[in-house]
Amino acid sequence: MNNPMTRLLLLFRTRLALRTTAIILLIVALLGGLFLGIAVQLRAANVKQTQQIRLEELLTTVERTAQIACFLADERMAQEVTQGLLSNNIVNAVTIRASDGTVLAAGRTGPRLAETTLSPVVREVSSPFEPGVNVCRMTVEPDQDEVDLKVAQASIFLGAALLLQLLGIGVCVILVVARYVTRPITGISHRLSELEVETGQKLKAPRSNRDDEIGALVASVNVMIDNLVASLGQERRLRVEREVEERRYRAIFDNVEAGLFELDGQGLMRSANPAFRRLFGIERQRDLDADPIAFASLAPGDASIETASGRERDEKREGQREYLCEVTQEGGSRWISLLVKPLETGRLQGVAHDVTERKHAAETAAQMAVTDPLTGLGNRRGFDHRLAVMARHYRLYPSRHHSLMMLDFDHFKQINDTHGHHAGDRVLRHVARTLSGLLRQRDYIARLGGDEFVVLLEGCERHDEVETLIQRFLACLETPIPLEDGAGTEIRLGVSLGIATLGIDTDSPQQAVEMADRAMYAAKRAGRNTWRFYATEMAKT
Amino acid sequence: MNRVRLFLLVSMLLVAVPAGADILVVVNPDSGIRTLSRSDAINIFMGRYRKLPNGGLALPVDLVSLKPRFYRALVDKNLAAINSYWARLVFSGEASPPQQSQSAADVHHLLAHNPNVLGYVDSETAWDDLRVVLTLDE
Numbered sequence: 202m203n204n205p206m207t208r209l210l211l212l213f214r215t216r217l218a219l220r221t222t223a224i225i226l227l228i229v230a231l232l233g234g235l236f237l238g239i240a241v242q243l244r245a246a247n248v249k250q251t252q253q254i255r256l257e258e259l260l261t262t263v264e265r266t267a268q269i270a271c272f273l274a275d276e277r278m279a280q281e282v283t284q285g286l287l288s289n290n291i292v293n294a295v296t297i298r299a300s301d302g303t304v305l306a307a308g309r310t311g312p313r314l315a316e317t318t319l320s321p322v323v324r325e326v327s328s329p330f331e332p333g334v335n336v337c338r339m340t341v342e343p344d345q346d347e348v349d350l351k352v353a354q355a356s357i358f359l360g361a362a363l364l365l366q367l368l369g370i371g372v373c374v375i376l377v378v379a380r381y382v383t384r385p386i387t388g389i390s391h392r393l394s395e396l397e398v399e400t401g402q403k404l405k406a407p408r409s410n411r412d413d414e415i416g417a418l419v420a421s422v423n424v425m426i427d428n429l430v431a432s433l434g435q436e437r438r439l440r441v442e443r444e445v446e447e448r449r450y451r452a453i454f455d456n457v458e459a460g461l462f463e464l465d466g467q468g469l470m471r472s473a474n475p476a477f478r479r480l481f482g483i484e485r486q487r488d489l490d491a492d493p494i495a496f497a498s499l500a501p502g503d504a505s506i507e508t509a510s511g512r513e514r515d516e517k518r519e520g521q522r523e524y525l526c527e528v529t530q531e532g533g534s535r536w537i538s539l540l541v542k543p544l545e546t547g548r549l550q551g552v553a554h555d556v557t558e559r560k561h562a563a564e565t566a567a568q569m570a571v572t573d574p575l576t577g578l579g580n581r582r583g584f585d586h587r588l589a590v591m592a593r594h595y596r597l598y599p600s601r602h603h604s605l606m607m608l609d610f611d612h613f614k615q616i617n618d619t620h621g622h623h624a625g626d627r628v629l630r631h632v633a634r635t636l637s638g639l640l641r642q643r644d645y646i647a648r649l650g651g652d653e654f655v656v657l658l659e660g661c662e663r664h665d666e667v668e669t670l671i672q673r674f675l676a677c678l679e680t681p682i683p684l685e686d687g688a689g690t691e692i693r694l695g696v697s698l699g700i701a702t703l704g705i706d707t708d709s710p711q712q713a714v715e716m717a718d719r720a721m722y723a724a725k726r727a728g729r730n731t732w733r734f735y736a737t738e739m740a741k742t
Numbered sequence: 743m744n745r746v747r748l749f750l751l752v753s754m755l756l757v758a759v760p761a762g763a764d765i766l767v768v769v770n771p772d773s774g775i776r777t778l779s780r781s782d783a784i785n786i787f788m789g790r791y792r793k794l795p796n797g798g799l800a801l802p803v804d805l806v807s808l809k810p811r812f813y814r815a816l817v818d819k820n821l822a823a824i825n826s827y828w829a830r831l832v833f834s835g836e837a838s839p840p841q842q843s844q845s846a847a848d849v850h851h852l853l854a855h856n857p858n859v860l861g862y863v864d865s866e867t868a869w870d871d872l873r874v875v876l877t878l879d880e
Contacts, residue, residue: 269827273790275836329827330784330817 217386218378226371233363237356244355245348249319252291252343256322259286260339267297268329270306271337274299279306279337286341294342297326300335311344319343385410389419398426399433460553464541469493477553480537482530499526499539525556536560575626576633579647584655587645591657592710595703602662602704605655605713606671607721608636611695611729613652620692624684628692635677639670655717662702664734671698671732695730697721706735716740764865765808765815767876773798773857778875784817786860788827789837794858802840803861805849812862815878 213220260267263282270278283295283306294309321342328334385407396402403426406419454461460477462470470493478485481499524539534557541551571583579587591603610632617625629652636646636654645657661667674696681691699721703713716735724733733739767783769775774796785791786800794800805812810821817824828839843849849861853872863869865877 266830269830272788273831273837275831277836328784330788330819331781334781 216383218375218383221378221382222371222374225374226367229367229370233367237359237363240359241352241356244359245352248348248351248355249343252319252348253322255289255291256341256343257324259289259292260322260324260341264324264326265329267326267339268336271297271299271326272328272330274303274305276305280308282306282339283308291344291347292341293344294321294340296340297337298340299337305337309342311346319345319348382415385415389415389422393422396426398430401430460537462551462553463544464496464549464551465493466547468496470496470499480535480553480555481528496541573648576630576648578633578637578654579645581647581649584645584647584649584657587647587657588710588714591659591703595708595710599704599708601660602702604658604661604667604700604702605710605717606658606667607699607714607717608654608656609697609721609725610652611697611725613694616692616694620684620686620690624686624690624692627684628682628694631682632678632694632696636674639673639677655714662705664700667700667734668732675730697724697729698732699724699735700732701735764880765812765862765878766865766874767860767862767878768853768869768872768874769860770853770857771871771873773873775873775875778860780816780876780878783860783876783878787816787840789831789839794860799858801852801856801859803849803852803859804840804842805846805862806842806844807846808862808864811880812878815880 213223263285266278267282269275270282279297283297286292286295287308287310293311294307296307297305299305319342321340324339324341325335326337326339328336388407389404393404396404403423404419406416410416410419454474457474458476460474460480462473462477465471470489472489473481473483475485477483478487483489483494521540521542524541526537526539528535528537535555536557538554538556539551540554541549544550571579571586573580573583595601595603613625613628616628629648633646633648633654636656640646640656640658643659644661645659646654648654658667658670678694678696681693684690684692699717699719701707701713701716701720703710706716707713716739719739720733720735723736723739724731727733767778769778773794775794778795782791782795786794787802787804792800809824813819813821813824819827831837831839841852843852843861846863846867849863850869850872852859853861853869862878
């Protein structure tokens, strides 16, 4: 029971002709039903009218006899007329009533109908001899059953005709739709499924449909095929180009010396080339896509240097970040610069360079710039730099005082003149080494030129501490310095020192240097190989 | 031939002349009837009423010679129609045709002896002893 129903529904869904026919039949049936109703109504009215006419004719036929019967009030004859009328199947009842109201004759074939839609036919019967004088009235009731029967017959006929018409229309619609719509579409669909689009093959419209909507459909499909083939070719070309690009990129990626990597939106490293893996010691086999490394673990935040790359700060898309990080490996620590810039949303690309050499070179150069090549101590530039640092420190912490000590060796020029520059250099290296050995780690010593040295004693303000240091240095100088020139020559050297204290003597570092200088000259004047603290009277000279 | 035509024309004229006379419905003066309507006359002569307006039995009498003219004047029908009418009623028995008289004298005789008798005569036949109750124009 259910199965055929679903099969029918399936057919309706899948068969255009059937569906079209069903819809058309439904419409025709509805319209037909409407027309049938109207037709039956009209027919019923027509039948009633025909009955009326026939009854009138019957009455006309018997009128002469009825005239006489009524004229003579002849009940028997009137009865005869009544019977005659009743013998017609369209007559249900007859009454002949004389003008004075007495019933001359009456008859009825069927039962009295309580409700009848049919009005009786009434005929006034005049005297046979005096046309204007009515002698009686004949009333004839039509037979409702007969009318109904006739109407029913007419309805059956109309209904049957309509049904036949419906069947005819249905068959015709199925045939026409199947022939002119379904079959071409099925054919086109079949050919379309077998079409080899890649070869540029086109769909052909059925000959009879070349100029109609189906033809237009085929033309549209062909245009679409053209577009598809064109875009397919372009797609293929692009893919080839892309593959080449990809290979090229892959080769660069794999073989370039610089480390290359990609990050996702969460800062997880999704891919890295062999160079990068070498730099960071990541195993070659590690699948970063499945097991990513957090970028933050490679480049700690405090080691980063942000560069705005000349763009506005809020324009972060264009923004490029540079990180500098130190990687400790078996071979020692290495410095790596990481340059990260966004590729697209949620994807960043980075380049890593080993900058260890560069960094070392830079550091060495910087060191060289502030170092005295002879003694390995600071030079004038180093001293100026250190003094500036101290000045900054003093500005921040004025309660902390620092001492400045100027040294000048006595009669050093004679050593050069007597024993040569080589010997002078040797002596300078010796005293520098000796002085360095006496100082604390945080103190700074520089050779300003010739035999002139300066010592910055950080956080040292007490004269006794300074004097202790000086006495130890002078004690060291008591020991003659061997020249090792093969002749066993030894040199004794004296030194004059001047000390000024920043924070006590003055607030200006430059002035402190001058004061120390003055104190040093005061020591020289006082007989050499001694020291002087700056005193206010020295300013006068 | 001309003579024959002339004769026919004259004959027709002669026949047409009496048509100008009226027909009188007459009764015995003793009947008590002074006048009779045309309708009453029809009803009585066509068998509908059997009584006179005064209640007496009505006995209509046909004068055979005058019959066609009378019925033409009364109900505008020819004799055949009248005969057909009566023939229809023979078996019914409800009504019977008037008594037939062959001559005016018979009618006069019947009228004179029976006050219930109704008769008709040509207006030219004047009977002073009878009463005219209805004059039918032809």
